[in-house]
Amino acid sequence: MSPSTPIAYRLACNASRLEVLGAKYGHERILFSSKGLEGLSPTEKDRLCTDLMGLFAEHQSQEAYALLYEFAQEMVLKQVRFHLSRSFFPIDAYDVMQEVFVNIYKYPTNFDATKDGAFKNWAHSIARNTALKVSRRAQRNQAISLISRQSDGVESALEIEDPSVVNPYECSAAKEDYENLAQSWMLYLHFYAQAFKTLSPQEKRALHLAEVENFTYRDVAAALEIRVENLKMRIFRARRKIYNVMKRSFSGNNAMPVKAAPKVSKGLFVGENKGGVRG
C-alpha cells in the first residue's frame, strides 16, 4: 500500500534511504531504525543522528549527511531559536540553522559517535556558539557611535569618567554600606546554621561533601553510594529546604508549614531568579 499523505510519503522515502545506507555500510542500528522509523523514541532518534554523523565523519558519506539534515534540522532549529530568543537584534533562525549545518559539515573530524546522545550535545554546542557569533556580529553592525555632536556642529569624543578620583561623600556612604553588609551577613549565617539543622543526616552529609569539602558530584555520589542524579536531587532539595526555612526566618513567620517550595531554584540564593543565569 502506498503512503496516503505527503508526510507519510516522505517518511517512507527516508526509511528506504536509511535502509540502503545501512546496507551499504553494514550498519546494524541504522538498518534496524529504518524498519520502525515512525515509532522511534527521542532517545532512539538521537542515537540515529549520532550514527549518521558517525558515518559522515568516518566515510564522508553525503547521503548520511543529507539524511542527518532531514532528521536533525527541526531539533537544531529549535536550539537556534532558543538561543536567539535572548538576542536583542532580529536574526533569522533559518539562516543561523544553515550556518550550524555548514559548521557540522566543515568540522566532522573530532566527532565522537560512541555515546548515544553525542550528536545532540555536539550540535547543541555548535548551535549555541553560532547563535552567539551571529548575535555579536549583529551587535557590531548596529553599534552606537561614541562620538557626540555638539550644538556648534563640532564632533567630539564622549568623555570617559576617571575611576581614580575619590569622592568623600561616596567614600563615607561606602563605609556605612560595608558595615550594614557585615551585620546582614552575620544574620544570614545564623539563619543558615539554624536551617541546616532541619536537614536529614543524608542531606547534611551530601551538602557538606559537595560544598564544604568541595568534592565533585561524582566523588560525593561514590562516597554516598548513590547515583549522581540522585545526589543532585538530594542537594537540590536540601537547598530548597534551607531556602524555605530561611525565608520564614527572615519574614518572622516560623509557624508557617514547609510546603510552598519554589518551583525553580537558580541564582545566588537558591529558590529565586527563575530561569536566570547562575553566578
Added chain:
DNA sequence: GGGCGGTACGTGGAAATAAC
C-alpha cells in the same frame, strides 16, 4: 492526596583545545 526518592532530559558556565 501528598511527600519522597528516583530517572531522564534540557540548559548554561567554564575550562581545554584547535584554528587563525
Added chain:
DNA sequence: GTTATTTCCACGTACCGCCC
C-alpha cells in the same frame, strides 16, 4: 594573542512510582 570549537560538569525541571 585572540577567537572559535569542543567537552565536561553543575544545576534545575518534569515526570513517574512507591509509600504512608
